[in-house]
Amino acid sequence: MKNSSDTSRGRGEGRAAAEARFEEPADGTTRDRVMSSILHHGPSTAGDLAERLGLTPAAVRRHLSALSENGQVASREERVFGPRGRGRPSRVFFLTDAGRADYYTAYDELAITALKQLAAAAGPDALAKVAQARVDDIEERYRGMRAARPAQDPAQTLAECLSAGGYVATIEPGPAGQQICQHNCPVAEVAKVFPELCDVETRLFSELLGSNVQRLATIAHGDGVCTTHVPVDVEITRRRIAADPPSTSTVG
Structure with missing residues (x-):
């Protein structure tokens, strides 16, 4: 006969298993999706990202935490304007320069060098x-x-x-x-x-x-x-x- 502690532990394990089915592993592919979503939609809350990507907010926060530690994402408090005017402040996440670097190419450095030479030579x-x-x-x-x-x-x-x-x-x-x-x-x-x-x-x-x-x-x-x-x-x-x-x- 199972005691109450066994029953509670079983329920807890069941909830964890159920949540796991809705959460993707913390892999690079999912983090790329998180970054791409921020790139295309702008600064976003964890809830916004969860809804867009079909993840739980807890899963999104884990990815955001990892991206923040890597210096690819940062956050700030921001008031969002909507149909009814200024809304309540929310924590939004945005790409840093390091995060955006993945979307830029080595041609940036070439372009900068060329423009510097052009300005020096032709004014x-x-x-x-x-x-x-x-x-x-x-x-x-x-x-x-x-x-x-x-x-x-x-x-x-x-x-x-x-x-x-x-x-x-x-x-x-x-x-x-x-x-x-x-x-x-x-x-x-x-x-x-x-x-x-x-x-x-x-x-x-x-x-x-x-x-x-x-x-x-x-x-x-x-x-x-x-x-x-x-x-x-x-x-x-x-x-x-x-x-x-x-x-x-x-x-x-």
Whole structure:
């Protein structure tokens, strides 16, 4: 006959076995999935990651702990904006420079060396032309997408355009407007040395959206996400035009 301690131990072992069926082993593959999810969705809570990856929060926290010890992930308290405004602070996890290094290539160092030599030989104007040529490609892609989807929110179109170029961009609600969040930056390592790349990109956003946007954070500066604030007046103007388009008829 089993005593109560045997019964309790059996139940505990049963719970552990049940939980194990829903938790993946702490292997590199799963940690890669955790890092990839943060890269594509931006700073995330353990609960967000668990839901996306089909893991238990306990399993995700173990992976995050290991990644933190390796210096690939860090965390901070952050208030999240939602449909009802500013939410409660939550602990979010984001990739560090070391974590992002896996997504960059050895070409970064080559590009930095080449741009340094170009600036030394031809002056700052030559560097400005290189920076402008890079955003010209973004502008061309954006205008093609806008022509195909004229009714879409311009900021959303820009985010999709940036994602097509490897920036993994999303639109998030923010105070008095929207925020374009670029969760990856293919030129982040280069932009650390040549911030002109970020400046030219920000000016392009203002031109394309018809508003004085503000760059709040950049990966090159050490932030987890490149964040650009788009004032609310852009949304208001777009909605007004959509609701009451200008008349093209003439009175004769």
